[in-house]
Amino acid sequence: MIKFTNVFKAFPKGGLALKDVSFHIAKGEFVFLTGHSGAGKSTVLKLIYADEPVTSGEVRVSGFNAAELRPRDVPMLRRRLGIVFQDFRLLEDRTAEENVAFALEVTGARRSSIPARVMRVLTQVGLAAKAQAYPRELSGGEQQRVAIARALVNEPTVLLADEPTGNLDERATRGVFQLLRDINASGTAVVMATHDLDLVRQAPYRVIELQEGALVYDSSVDEPREAASP
Amino acid sequence: MNLTVRESLIAFRRAPLLSALSVTTIAFSLFVVGLFGLVAVNLQNALRGVAERVEIVAYLLPGTPIESITLAEKDIEAFPEVQSATYVSEDSALARARAELVEFRDVLQELERNPLPASIEVKLRPRFRDVDHVNDVSDRLRGFGFVDDVRFGRDWVEKLDRLRGIAAAVGIVVGAAFAVVAIIIIGTTIRMAVLQRSREIAIMRLVGATNGFIRRPFLLQGAIKGMLGGLVAIALSYGAYTLINRWLIQAAFFSKEQAVAIVGFGTLIGFFGSAASVGRHLRRV
Numbered sequence: 001m002i003k004f005t006n007v008f009k010a011f012p013k014g015g016l017a018l019k020d021v022s023f024h025i026a027k028g029e030f031v032f033l034t035g036h037s038g039a040g041k042s043t044v045l046k047l048i049y050a051d052e053p054v055t056s057g058e059v060r061v062s063g064f065n066a067a068e069l070r071p072r073d074v075p076m077l078r079r080r081l082g083i084v085f086q087d088f089r090l091l092e093d094r095t096a097e098e099n100v101a102f103a104l105e106v107t108g109a110r111r112s113s114i115p116a117r118v119m120r121v122l123t124q125v126g127l128a129a130k131a132q133a134y135p136r137e138l139s140g141g142e143q144q145r146v147a148i149a150r151a152l153v154n155e156p157t158v159l160l161a162d163e164p165t166g167n168l169d170e171r172a173t174r175g176v177f178q179l180l181r182d183i184n185a186s187g188t189a190v191v192m193a194t195h196d197l198d199l200v201r202q203a204p205y206r207v208i209e210l211q212e213g214a215l216v217y218d219s220s221v222d223e224p225r226e227a228a229s230p
Numbered sequence: 231m232n233l234t235v236r237e238s239l240i241a242f243r244r245a246p247l248l249s250a251l252s253v254t255t256i257a258f259s260l261f262v263v264g265l266f267g268l269v270a271v272n273l274q275n276a277l278r279g280v281a282e283r284v285e286i287v288a289y290l291l292p293g294t295p296i297e298s299i300t301l302a303e304k305d306i307e308a309f310p311e312v313q314s315a316t317y318v319s320e321d322s323a324l325a326r327a328r329a330e331l332v333e334f335r336d337v338l339q340e341l342e343r344n345p346l347p348a349s350i351e352v353k354l355r356p357r358f359r360d361v362d363h364v365n366d367v368s369d370r371l372r373g374f375g376f377v378d379d380v381r382f383g384r385d386w387v388e389k390l391d392r393l394r395g396i397a398a399a400v401g402i403v404v405g406a407a408f409a410v411v412a413i414i415i416i417g418t419t420i421r422m423a424v425l426q427r428s429r430e431i432a433i434m435r436l437v438g439a440t441n442g443f444i445r446r447p448f449l450l451q452g453a454i455k456g457m458l459g460g461l462v463a464i465a466l467s468y469g470a471y472t473l474i475n476r477w478l479i480q481a482a483f484f485s486k487e488q489a490v491a492i493v494g495f496g497t498l499i500g501f502f503g504s505a506a507s508v509g510r511h512l513r514r515v
Binding site for chain 2: 049071075076078091093102105154
């Protein structure tokens, strides 16, 4: 489903953001992407959602080959992905419901189908009661749930989450993480970049660790390690 | 309602101040262009009025038979440059002189013999009222055997020619400069509107909106702003025109076609300005 083969990514000003990274993520998997800030976690995600071109190597995502991607294929690729960020990226002047509906509208969904689909995902993330609230009226955890609802509404096969709990307190973090686990349990693959190792230890999921752009540990191929984490 | 239309209108509602600012900027830029256009239009009208007085007079030898004159008149009127050729007999020349030259009325009354020659007055079509054509026609008039002399205000026609040349040159250069300034200002305003919504654009891209989809509301919005700006500019110009007309000089306003052209110009600038701004933005991010 997501396959990196000897991927290199150069920074625009020289130096390598990723060095010879290879891994394969299967359908329905839950994968933690860990490492210090600057290790290359976000870069891996950006290559997956085609925000940046690959320097060398091969990136395949859900049938698309990043190297052969034409500009007009990019939106099609992204419609198969759900993307969530640390800073939520909601539109401040639209309600929760409108923020989620926005993702359907811009992809040309049938208008009559939109309200029901929006309510279904808002219910799924536990925010049906706050559909009419604006982002500023919601807590951080709630805003992130709206963002997750927006990512889910197009029924993606993969959910990419870049430090989704980075701005949240512990309680909200637990709630959002549990939500991601539920989403994964219903069949959607989740790739979550995080440096919150407590979270990583809580769940028996696969861990891919990056260090200065290189893949240094992949729990699916390497020996399990208990104390090696930084 | 169509999503593009809805998103365009939402943008007006969400950023009323910036929208109003864009429309105002476009309106005033076009207003300046329009004012200049008014000056140009009126200057042209004035020059055209002056040019109407371009006239060639062919004085005839005394005793020319009236049949020859009538025939010549027809011939002259058939010249492609000529609008009208009018025979003025000796008597009517004298009558006219009496009427027009009041100071000499006494002298003219006491004349025993009419000293004024008969003539054919030739008016040229508007397009041909310049030195070259006037010369050309004069030469042809001299070819008639019974024509004694041909007169036209050479200096005057030459000056008129020069004036027209200057007016055209100034009109083109200053008009183009104003238009370029208007385009730059309007382009900048539209760019601000795009940048203001760059976050929204980024999110649209993230959730898989195509570039065309992102672009469309901006184009429609730009065109609407440009059109509104054009209409306001026409209203402003009309206000200025009314004031000038009342207090300063009799002036002409734009014809319907010219007014439509200004609004159309605004609409096009709005449309293409938005296309350029959004296009650049989409390529960059």
